[in-house]
Amino acid sequence: MMEPAEADGKIKRLTGEEIVSLFRERLGDGVVDTRVDVYTNGVRKKPFESVWIRVKRENFRDAVKLLAEVHSPLHISVASGSDIGDEIELIYHFQVYWGMGGGQISVSIGSRCPKSDPRFPSVSDLVPGAIITEREKQEFLGVVMEGIPDGRQLFLSESLPPDVHPWRKDEEELKKLEKYIRNVHDEGV
Amino acid sequence: MMDINDLYVRMLLGVLAMLAAVVVGLAYKGIDRKIAAHMQSRIGPPLRQPFRDISKLMQKETITPDGAVDWIFHGMPVIGLVAALLLVLYIPWGPLSPPLKAHGDLILVLYLLIIPSLAMALGGFSSGSPVAAIGAQREMVMMMSYEFPLAIVILSLAWFYTRVLPGSAPFAFTTMEAAPIWGLVGPIGFIGAVLLLLSLVVVTPSELSKIPFDAPEAETELGGGLMAEYSGRDLAMFYIADAVKGLVMAAIIVGLFFPHPLSPIVEKYYALPLIMDQPVVAWIIDGLFFLFKVFLVLFATVTTVRVAFPRLKIDKISYIYLVPVSLMALAGTLLLYLDTLGGV
Amino acid sequence: MSKCSYTLPIGPVHPALKEPTMFKFVMDGEIVKEVDVQPGVNHRGIEFIGMRRNPLQVLHLAERICGICSIVHQYAFTMASEKAAGINDIPERAQYIRTIMAELERIHSHVLWAGVAAHELGFDTLLHWTWKLREDVQDVLEYISGNRVNYAMYYQGGVRRDISPEKIPRIKEMISAYRREFQKLADAFLEDPLFKHRTVNVGVLTKKDALETSAVGPTTRGSGVPKDVRVDQPYGGYADLDLKPCLPEQMGYPNTGDTYAKTVVRILEVGQSLDIIEFCLDNMPPGPIRWEMNVNKVLMHMKKAGGEAIGMTEAPRGEMIHYVRLDPGDENVSAWKVRASTYNNIIAWQKMLVGAQIADVAIVAASIDPCIGCMDRVTVVDGETGKEGVMTKEDFYRLSVRKTRRLRRMKGKPSGGGW
DSSP, rough: OHHHHHHHHHOOOOHHHHHHHHHHHHGGEEEEEEEEEEEETTTTEEEEEEEEEEEEGGGHHHHHHHHHHSSOEEEEEEEEEEEETTTTEEEEEEESSSTTTSSOOOEEEEEEETTSEEEEOOOOOGGGGHHHHHHHHHHOOOOEETTSSSOOSSSOOTTTOOOOOOEEEEHHHHHHHHTTTOOHHTOOO | OHHHHHHHHHHHHHHHEEEHHHHHHHHHHHHHHHHHHHHTTOOEEEOOOOHHHHHHHHHHHHOOOTTTHHHHHHHHHHHHHHOOOHTTTTTTTTBBBOOGGGGHHHHHHHHHHHHHHHHHHHHHHHTOOOHHHHHHHHHHHHHHHHHHHHHHHHHHHHHHHHHHHSSSOOOOHHHHHHHHHGOOHHHHHHHOOOOOOHHHHHHHHHHHHHSSTTTTTHHHHHHHHHGGOHHHHHHHEEEEEEEHHHHHHHHHHHHHHOOOOSSSHHHHHOOOHHHHHHHHHHHHHHHHHHHHHHHHHHHEEEEEEEHEEEEEEHHHHHHHHHIIHHHHHHHHHHHHHHHHHHOO | OOOEEEEEEEEESOOOOSOOOOEEEEEETTEEEEEEEOOOOOOOHHHHHHTTHHHHHHHHHHHHOOOSSSHHHHHHHHHHHHHTTTTTOOOOOHHHHHHHHHHHHHHHHHHHHHHHHHHTOOOOHHHHHHHHHHHHHHHHHHHHHHHHOOOOETTTTESSOOOGGGHHHHHHHHHHHHHHHHHHHHHHHHHHHHHHHHHTTOOOOOOHHHHTTTTTTTHHHTTTTOOOHHHHOGGGGOOOOOOOOOGGGGGTTOOOOOOHHHHHHHHHHHHHHHHHHHHHTTOOOOOOSSSSSHHHHHHHHHHHOOOEEEEEEEEEEEEEEEEEEEEOOOOSSSEEEEEEHHHHHHHHHHHHHTTOOOHHHHHHHTTTTHHHHHHHHOOHHHHHHHHEEEEHHHHHHHHHHHHHHHHHHHHSSSSSOOO
């Protein structure tokens, strides 16, 4: 594992656009969509970048491996997930160039899987810090993380049926969930 | 043979002494809590809080946890309390000599002191809770550690008395009362006696399971440890036993090292004829003085110590008693021995 | 696993844990062999609720995720929703006020932690002393925002309340009082031989583990990993400050990653926060405090806007990230993910606890400054039969009615009876 101080000397720091073009070059058609957001802050208008890369599911692990080449060890912030109609989207938020006194770039790598086939490749072997968030995604969104070292339930109670996934938004799921929800304002409590 | 009337008087005295010990012990607990609170810039509970706690606990349900050995679990609080109350009968209470002084001495006191701790440990083991079992293990380890210096202190004192006052009963409090140790020693012996006193002072907070030696109960680690499963009456009994034991420990220190009465001094300097004529007044003065001495001992060994220190780990506690404190006690013994050589 | 090992549960409610969570330890005597953290007992489904509310409503929800680090949640959510809605020109004055509030909160959180750490060690005197000192910063927070907790200061496009020039002397007075008093407190912790004995080489997180587990905040900085969002990706007023991450070595203590090192980091950070607040007060730019004064306009803007963004802040416990997606035409927040600092530190926790003594569990668990309310966010309660069960709407209603009846019966009688 590379130490951050060494990484600072060795690594050529890429800009957000350069990271995007590296992904396009190495993954080719695997990259679906990219975006670089720049935000400025303070009186000095100091900028920082946020890179968004969406890849195909089968290219997801390669994308994470590629990002680890940019800066290692990778820092994972979290994986967010949402139900978008027929598909479930997972976005892994990574940070690169941390600990260098500034210029950290947030790289969010997203990918989708259809609800009919909710399998998703786990990256816990590449980034050990991802295990908690992957376990959470499994129970809340009903995706199956393939290759997860520890797939037990985490936050939800054991007594909640395993087929109830609170973050799914389709009618079927909501019906299953309904009896566990209490609408306080409807009851006028 | 004991006169039958004398027996009745003694029984009555004994019962009164036990009741008084419970009340005074709880009152000291209240004072201790109040003073500690002020030291920590808090207001603290009212002085009668320990009495309220007892009355509340008595009303509460006494729960038996699943998997507990019923008779041991409920029997141990009784044994602990009885042992603590029996101690009261063998300790001098200022002007009052021990109600059962003819039937037991310091050796018996040493044994009786072990019983409440042992009862708590057995109660903890029998409760079937892993937390209480850890607490009980720690209590056993701690006992094995502090009993050693405690025994050294008591035995050294007794040995010293046989040496200096041949023919006296070395294990009786009356001997110490008649001739306090400070008047019998030379300069070297004085240092020796101070070391023995210090050793006893260090043993006191762990005998009472108070911070920094409260590893068996350790609220933030074990959530009450060996007391974790106790509730209601059982807990109240341990609570009272603890209060009485605190009082007894302080009374032992006072009895061994500071048995001095106040009334002769008052008589000498103020020459109050009233005291000469009325022994009751002397009794009251000495009684109050004794209570004050006990308060000072508790204040120095329990209140200030528990305010000033964090909790120690069990391995450290064991080390402290087995090495530095034991060495200190042994050094005290050695100095007393040297003193007797010079004196003879 | 040796023959004599046994399982020791700590939690869900335990005096060592200030909030409910569950640990299962496989023990060998006094030594921890294996650890399993089972969170979720405090999960309130806040993200689920948030995904059925509009961004302005979620603002208040976000603040109530945690009672200690409430402002950083609001900060991260405001940033994420602003970016998602394309509100990028936040007035500079508002950015400075946001920074001041976040730093005041950091001081109160770190001082609170110091008190808890002392309590875990059984050192209650230090706990009371520390918390007395904490009142000072709490008073200032109340002075500025009107609240001691949940300050309700942030708002998409700016802040709700200004720090007017006449308020500044009171804040500066607090800063100088802290500079005077805090050193004494720091000494009481760092110089105390027993505190050292209980924390040095206890709960060590090696640098390798800190990097692998993506630990955040003082937990990782104690191991010498210089991760700090305020430095790495400066947001708000931090962009004008040239900050350096606080590492234990700055105080001459090696970056060992033990509990003592984490204490050093937090103590350094309190000093750093005081400097930041002072800088912001001295250099506060003039101008408006909001991007748009009319709340309805802000709401309409957010309703029409579409986009996704992340908001990252450095909470007192470390990096905090909110992901927000807004869909045009949909009034509600379409996707919301909250990731508090403790969430990333769970795995680090497991590594730190293995090999510890039971006596150290409390302080090691506390050393990451866990915030379970932040981490857990379905209503599951133990049923009356004593078995675990999910309580439905009807059950709640039934219980509620029963309690009302009971209260009615109690009426006129003295209170204090248990129910």
